[in-house]
Amino acid sequence: MSTPPAIAGRGLTMRFGPATVLDGVDIAVARGEVVCVLGPSGSGKSTLLRCLSFLTPPSAGAVHVGGEQLGMETKSDGTTVPASAARLRHQRSRIGMVFQSFNLWPHLTALGNVTEGLVQVRGEARTDARTQGLEMLAAVGLADKADAYPARLSGGQQQRVAIARALAMKPEILLFDEPTSALDPELVGEVLAVMEALAERHTTMIVVTHEIAFAAEAADRIVFMDGGRIVEDAPADRFFTTPAEERSWRFLERTMGRYLGLSRPQRPDMSGMSRHDHEV
Amino acid sequence: MSVDWAALVPYLPDLARGFAVTVALTFGGAACALFMAIGLVLATSAGGPAIRRSVRIYTEIILGLPILVLLYLIYFVLPQLGLRIGEVAAGILTLTLYYAPYMAEAIRGAIASVPAGQVDAARMIGLNPVQIFIRILLPQTLGLLIPPLTGILIGLAKDTAILSVISVHELAYATKRVVSRTYTPFEVWALVAGLYWLALSALEVLMRRLEGRVTRFRASGASA
Ligand SMILES: Nc1ncnc2c1ncn2[C@@H]1O[C@H](COP(=O)(O)OP(=O)(O)OP(=O)(O)O)[C@@H](O)[C@H]1O
Ligand SMILES: [Mg+2]
Numbered sequence: 117m118s119t120p121p122a123i124a125g126r127g128l129t130m131r132f133g134p135a136t137v138l139d140g141v142d143i144a145v146a147r148g149e150v151v152c153v154l155g156p157s158g159s160g161k162s163t164l165l166r167c168l169s170f171l172t173p174p175s176a177g178a179v180h181v182g183g184e185q186l187g188m189e190t191k192s193d194g195t196t197v198p199a200s201a202a203r204l205r206h207q208r209s210r211i212g213m214v215f216q217s218f219n220l221w222p223h224l225t226a227l228g229n230v231t232e233g234l235v236q237v238r239g240e241a242r243t244d245a246r247t248q249g250l251e252m253l254a255a256v257g258l259a260d261k262a263d264a265y266p267a268r269l270s271g272g273q274q275q276r277v278a279i280a281r282a283l284a285m286k287p288e289i290l291l292f293d294e295p296t297s298a299l300d301p302e303l304v305g306e307v308l309a310v311m312e313a314l315a316e317r318h319t320t321m322i323v324v325t326h327e328i329a330f331a332a333e334a335a336d337r338i339v340f341m342d343g344g345r346i347v348e349d350a351p352a353d354r355f356f357t358t359p360a361e362e363r364s365w366r367f368l369e370r371t372m373g374r375y376l377g378l379s380r381p382q383r384p385d386m387s388g389m390s391r392h393d394h395e396v
Numbered sequence: 397m398s399v400d401w402a403a404l405v406p407y408l409p410d411l412a413r414g415f416a417v418t419v420a421l422t423f424g425g426a427a428c429a430l431f432m433a434i435g436l437v438l439a440t441s442a443g444g445p446a447i448r449r450s451v452r453i454y455t456e457i458i459l460g461l462p463i464l465v466l467l468y469l470i471y472f473v474l475p476q477l478g479l480r481i482g483e484v485a486a487g488i489l490t491l492t493l494y495y496a497p498y499m500a501e502a503i504r505g506a507i508a509s510v511p512a513g514q515v516d517a518a519r520m521i522g523l524n525p526v527q528i529f530i531r532i533l534l535p536q537t538l539g540l541l542i543p544p545l546t547g548i549l550i551g552l553a554k555d556t557a558i559l560s561v562i563s564v565h566e567l568a569y570a571t572k573r574v575v576s577r578t579y580t581p582f583e584v585w586a587l588v589a590g591l592y593w594l595a596l597s598a599l600e601v602l603m604r605r606l607e608g609r610v611t612r613f614r615a616s617g618a619s620a
Pocket of ligand 2: 161
């Protein structure tokens with residue numbers, strides 16, 4: 117491969133005390149690729165995103181963004197040393213993140229939330245930031261809510277503002293951690309629509325989600341996690357029709373009842389594992 | 397006992413000067429203490445384990461000391477270690493060192509009410525710890541912060557009177573001097589007590605007004 121992946125984690129391991137929550141995970145996402153991360157609760161999906169963004173640096177392993185290792189910098193003499201906090205912030209600004217709980221700042225308006233980084237981090241003039249911020253809000257369909265405080269917005273609107281806030285910094289990669297899980301069912305669609313539009317424009321995205329339908333439609337690749345490891349990493353169409361792993365198949369069997377548009381996946385041939393022949 | 401208010405009149409300018417010094421000490425000390433408190437909070441939230449430990453030890457020491465003892469340590473013991481320091485500087489330093497940990501505790505308490513996810517979002521946008529504190533945490537916790545800070549500020553204002561023992565020319569010191577001239581302790585101290593009470597009440601009202609202002613974004617919701 118000539119160009120480095122947009123983002124790559126190698127050997128990502130995360131320990132909290134005695135517990136190993138992430139166990140040597142390798143993941144690479146190419147520019148323009150949409151990867152959905154599926155997996156049962158507690159399998160380490162959020163932890164993976166937090167390690168990839170260095171919000172919580174991994175206990176072991178490395179993250180490269182566009183070929184540059186997060187948290188490290190190369191001196192002029194060629195040696196690599198731990199990066200300064202400022203350098204890490206700069207590296208991290210290539211990644212945008214959208215959280216399950218939106219995490220908007222309640223004392224700032226929708227526009228204020230979107231322009232905060234442009235003004236404070238990028239040092240842009242307020243008028244320029246305002247123009248860009250309004251553009252971003254328009255892109256998520258919320259131009260008319262620019263002056264509204266988060267408390268006056270619905271969950272779906274808040275999450276769309278949060279997406280606009282991440283987009284405003286022009287990140288190379290967007291990470292989503294269950295962006296619709298905190299939403300009332302009737303508000304899920306408007307957020308997924310924004311994300312689908314991003315996927316169609318080939319925004320590089322890693323999306324942790326329980327929305328199987330979204331994953332089936334928007335993802336190029338599916339990463340299925342369980343127990344802190346990647347169990348299966350496959351093109352989306354293959355994953356949903358012919359998963360290679362028994363655990364993937366079980367997960368799909370359990371969750372696909374919510375989505376009737378997909379035909380049932382084929383059970384992988386696990387002749388050596390006949391003790392699993394209940395269910396179905 | 398006959399009350400002789402007229403005897404006070406020639407000394408009113410002395411008392412006024414003392415009062416002005418008390419006000420200056422209060423706001424000077426409070427500003428320095430607040431500055432240091434913010435430093436303490438940032439040190440514990442963004443600093444390494446060694447820094448955190450030092451802050452904790454320092455806080456423990458201060459919480460276990462009467463302010464008068466701290467004042468004596470600074471004014472009488474520091475010079476013996478070769479650090480000469482004027483009485484006003486010693487006074488401000490005492491107020492700062494003594495009150496900063498209390499303010500830091502109030503700030504920490506208020507900040508703890510902000511969901512951690514807001515800080516995650518701020519870090520992802522690229523804000524540095526100082527920006528996160530000033531732009532994200534402080535504005536939305538000011539409403540929570542002002543009541544405890546008002547209490548601390550009033551405590552600090554009262555404690556400026558202690559500085560009279562090292563001859564800082566503040567209101568209590570000026571009062572003692574006037575009494576030693578007029579021999580009318582009742583009148584002078586009654587007047588000064590009224591003055592303290594009025595000033596502290598005014599301070600409290602002022603802070604409550606401020607509280608109303610900074611929490612407006614909550615009450616008014618959408619209107620910008
Ligand atoms: N800060 C932490 N300290 C200790 N344990 C943690 C911490 N963060 C996560 N864990 C543990 O790590 C495991 C994986 O958590 P994680 O949040 O990554 O799972 P997840 O796949 O995102 O689950 P969900 O679908 O419920 O969001 C869980 O068992 C969780 O309890
Ligand atoms: Mg999670």
